[in-house]
Amino acid sequence: MANTDSDKSREWAAQAYAILKKRQEEQKQELVKKEEQKQELVKKEEQKQELVKKEEQKQELVKKEEQKQELVKKEEQKQTLEQIPKTIPETELGEFDDNFTWSAMVLAAQGKKMNQISIDEIDWLTKLRRGLEETRKGFVTELLDKLGDDPLTPESLDDLETLLIRADVGIASTDKVITSLRRKLNEEVVGGEAGIKFLKNELKLIIDKPIKNSGTDILIPQKGKLNVWLLVGVNGVGKTTTLGKLAYLSSRSNYKTLIAAADTFRAAAVEQLKIWGERSNVDVISNQSKNADPAAVVFDAINSAINRNIDLLLVDTAGRLQTKNNLMDELAKIKKIVDKKVPDAIIESLLVLDASQGQNGLKQAKSFAKSANLTGAIITKLDGSSRGGVSLAVSEEVDLPIRFIGAGEGIKDLRPFNSYEFVEAMLADK
Numbered sequence: 001m002a003n004t005d006s007d008k009s010r011e012w013a014a015q016a017y018a019i020l021k022k023r024q025e026e027q028k029q030e031l032v033k034k035e036e037q038k039q040e041l042v043k044k045e046e047q048k049q050e051l052v053k054k055e056e057q058k059q060e061l062v063k064k065e066e067q068k069q070e071l072v073k074k075e076e077q078k079q080t081l082e083q084i085p086k087t088i089p090e091t092e093l094g095e096f097d098d099n100f101t102w103s104a105m106v107l108a109a110q111g112k113k114m115n116q117i118s119i120d121e122i123d124w125l126t127k128l129r130r131g132l133e134e135t136r137k138g139f140v141t142e143l144l145d146k147l148g149d150d151p152l153t154p155e156s157l158d159d160l161e162t163l164l165i166r167a168d169v170g171i172a173s174t175d176k177v178i179t180s181l182r183r184k185l186n187e188e189v190v191g192g193e194a195g196i197k198f199l200k201n202e203l204k205l206i207i208d209k210p211i212k213n214s215g216t217d218i219l220i221p222q223k224g225k226l227n228v229w230l231l232v233g234v235n236g237v238g239k240t241t242t243l244g245k246l247a248y249l250s251s252r253s254n255y256k257t258l259i260a261a262a263d264t265f266r267a268a269a270v271e272q273l274k275i276w277g278e279r280s281n282v283d284v285i286s287n288q289s290k291n292a293d294p295a296a297v298v299f300d301a302i303n304s305a306i307n308r309n310i311d312l313l314l315v316d317t318a319g320r321l322q323t324k325n326n327l328m329d330e331l332a333k334i335k336k337i338v339d340k341k342v343p344d345a346i347i348e349s350l351l352v353l354d355a356s357q358g359q360n361g362l363k364q365a366k367s368f369a370k371s372a373n374l375t376g377a378i379i380t381k382l383d384g385s386s387r388g389g390v391s392l393a394v395s396e397e398v399d400l401p402i403r404f405i406g407a408g409e410g411i412k413d414l415r416p417f418n419s420y421e422f423v424e425a426m427l428a429d430k
């Protein structure tokens, strides 16, 4: 019995041992498995870190590439800036040709004496007439050739109407002048030349109206006061270029002139201005730190202007139509500074418009005029635009006096606006 009992307990023990052994084996395997899993995790973590590192290296490369491109861009900017010649060449007298004759006649018609005419004036008128070639498209010549000695007909009025609309003169002004001409035609026989003359006069009346209303025929700085002219408008219309040309005109006319580089948005704008300033011997007040407050630049400039007894302070601003409120706030801030420091300063807010933008420019003018307290407009890029007529739309529909017009990228390619010369150039024969 005892034997059997001990056999049984041995067997029991063996079974228990086997169970324990198995359990231990299982536990060991479990541990091995866990260890393996752990190592797997470690490996994955390492791989992940490797990836992060690679990503970082990639970003580093991208950054370096960006820095390189930034350098290339700066070099390009430098090169374009260097292209603005530092000295101003004398204008050369061109050929005695059709352009000269036309320009001289336009000057004579305004009462200029022969010995009062300058090469610069002839050169400017020639540029203006050439610039508006695209706008008039040889229309007047064609019309007069077609008519010969015959009087104007209702059909030729329709053609005239189409020409004016295409030139972006705008519906309102076109209607006005064509209706007047139609009325005249109903009353009397009107020859081609006389019809064109009448039309030119009607167009001139439209442009002259806001100028007459302003009480100032030609905008010039008032002596004995600080005049502050703010140039506003969307990007690329030619504010900075126009300001450079204005600085030249002003200093050449012996006004003590100063420039405030308040377009702190574009770093290159300051450099661009400095070159323009150098060429006409006009100092530029700027603040080179990134995102400087434009109002702070104006503040500094006003102080300098007071100390130096400046006649005209020209202020370049950043063009941002998208954030119009910012721009308006900025302008208000600038005006407040001027009012506070120099209460009797004369502030002009001049909207710069690119003629080649046609009706789009007109829209800009309307939207700016609502909120920016504009006092005048400057039309640029009349050279090679087919939409020079937008000047009329600005006068009629936005009621702004046009103060200057630009027709080229050179320093002399800006002149005080003269409605007679403009309309003559826009509807020139040939």
Ligand SMILES: Nc1nc2c(ncn2[C@@H]2O[C@H](COP(=O)(O)OP(=O)(O)O)[C@@H](O)[C@H]2O)c(=O)[nH]1
Pocket (backbone or CB within 6 Å): 233, 234, 235, 236, 237, 238, 239, 240, 241, 242, 319, 380, 381, 382, 383, 406, 407, 408, 409, 413
């Ligand atoms: N053809 C032509 N180009 C002009 C005239 N005025 C400005 N520009 C050009 O228009 C571009 C933008 O001018 P910019 O003064 O920098 O414009 P901003 O952004 O309003 O300051 C430049 O390439 C100028 O040279 C102009 O009367 N005629």
Ligand SMILES: [Mg+2]
Pocket (backbone or CB within 6 Å): 239, 240, 241, 263, 269, 316
């Ligand atoms: Mg600019």
